[in-house]
Amino acid sequence: MSEASRGKPWNPYVAGALAGLLLVFSVWATGKYFGASTTYVRSAGFIERAVSPERVAAMPYFVKEAPKIDWQWLFVAGIALGSLLASAASGTFRVQAVPDRYGARFGPSVGRRFCVAFLGGAVAMFGARLADGCPSGHGLSGSLQLAASGLVALACFFIGGVVVARLLYGRA
Amino acid sequence: MELLFGLITGVLFGILLQRAEVIRYDRQLGALLLKDMTIVKFMLTTILVGMVGVYLLVDLGLAKLAVKPLVLGGNVLGGLIFGAGWALLGYCPGTAGAALGEGRTDALAGMAGMLLGAALYAEAYPLFKTTVLTWGDFGPLTLPELMGRHHWVLIPWFCVLGALLLRWLHKRGL
Numbered sequence: 001m002s003e004a005s006r007g008k009p010w011n012p013y014v015a016g017a018l019a020g021l022l023l024v025f026s027v028w029a030t031g032k033y034f035g036a037s038t039t040y041v042r043s044a045g046f047i048e049r050a051v052s053p054e055r056v057a058a059m060p061y062f063v064k065e066a067p068k069i070d071w072q073w074l075f076v077a078g079i080a081l082g083s084l085l086a087s088a089a090s091g092t093f094r095v096q097a098v099p100d101r102y103g104a105r106f107g108p109s110v111g112r113r114f115c116v117a118f119l120g121g122a123v124a125m126f127g128a129r130l131a132d133g134c135p136s137g138h139g140l141s142g143s144l145q146l147a148a149s150g151l152v153a154l155a156c157f158f159i160g161g162v163v164v165a166r167l168l169y170g171r172a
Numbered sequence: 173m174e175l176l177f178g179l180i181t182g183v184l185f186g187i188l189l190q191r192a193e194v195i196r197y198d199r200q201l202g203a204l205l206l207k208d209m210t211i212v213k214f215m216l217t218t219i220l221v222g223m224v225g226v227y228l229l230v231d232l233g234l235a236k237l238a239v240k241p242l243v244l245g246g247n248v249l250g251g252l253i254f255g256a257g258w259a260l261l262g263y264c265p266g267t268a269g270a271a272l273g274e275g276r277t278d279a280l281a282g283m284a285g286m287l288l289g290a291a292l293y294a295e296a297y298p299l300f301k302t303t304v305l306t307w308g309d310f311g312p313l314t315l316p317e318l319m320g321r322h323h324w325v326l327i328p329w330f331c332v333l334g335a336l337l338l339r340w341l342h343k344r345g346l
Binding site for chain 2: 009010011012013015016017018019020021022023024025026027028029030031032033034036037039040041043044045047048059060061062064069070071072073074075076077078079080081082083084085086087090092093094095096097098099100101102110113114115116117118119120121122123124125126127128129130131132133134135136137138139140141142143144145146147148149150151152153154155156157158159160161162163164165166168169
């Protein structure tokens with residue numbers, strides 16, 4: 001491949017179709033559907049357990065989603081690793097603290113961007129756990145099984161997201 | 173073995189997400205601002221291919237569905253809250269790690285926030301369990317069950333409607 005085509009993005013339909021085949025293969029090989037947000041519950045449980053093990057052992061949500069390394073935990077870690085490998089190999093790895101679109105609207109302050117990202121992450125994860133899934137678990141895995149919960153949640157993800165994005169960026 | 177499959181599946185998915193550029197803040201906000209539908213194209217194609225493949229496996233007896241219960245209180249309220257946080261962060265739980273992997277350090281702040289959000293939800297869970305999570309609880313329910321139609325009657329419709337939506341987005345240059 002030439003230097004110029006190396007960093008070119010892949011066609012989203014082709015990449016999306018390959019992701020669909022990967023998911024089907026995963027379901028066939030291990031029975032596992034894609035998901036991500038439970039991993040953050042298990043990880044939070046790990047951290048809290050290091051501080052107060054008795055308290056975590058008695059909390060119903062950490063009994064339901066016990067702190068452990070499971071298929072999904074490695075799946076989520078693998079996504080990060082795969083992205084690192086692909087960005088390094090394609091020459092698209094770039095350290096950036098403030099995304100272009102965000103910077104153009106809200107300025108170059110790294111501290112403020114980190115605060116917004118932290119707040120957004122907390123709100124998003126709280127919502128995902130209340131909804132019982134995120135765009136992977138509900139959006140992809142739920143919708144493709146024609147699960148009513150997945151289709152409802154996916155619609156609500158986008159409704160909430162479109163409304164708040166509009167509030168943040170205005171109509172322009 | 174199952175853990176190894178998880179890692180390999182994740183790595184391959186991460187490569188696809190990164191090379192299709194769907195993990196970028198600019199792309200995710202682009203979709204929420206209805207200006208750049210790259211992530212919608214990716215997700216919809218994944219869903220349609222996955223739908224045909226998974227239902228084929230199920231009919232051949234090679235796999236089982238894993239349907240999450242429809243709980244309108246949780247799915248709707250939680251879904252809207254997730255959307256609000258998603259618009260602030262610009263990454264989702266699956267893609268935040270990938271964004272960090274390609275060098276986006278703000279994703280790390282987002283992931284720290286996600287750990288806090290998960291911890292806060294664990295505190296609130298006993299309260300929600302007796303309130304929001306009892307509102308509109310229909311149990312695991314699929315659209316074919318809800319509509320009383322065979323899944324192979326509905327799947328072609330999803331494929332046709334999905335293809336029309338993608339064509340419409342393509343024509344409008346989104």
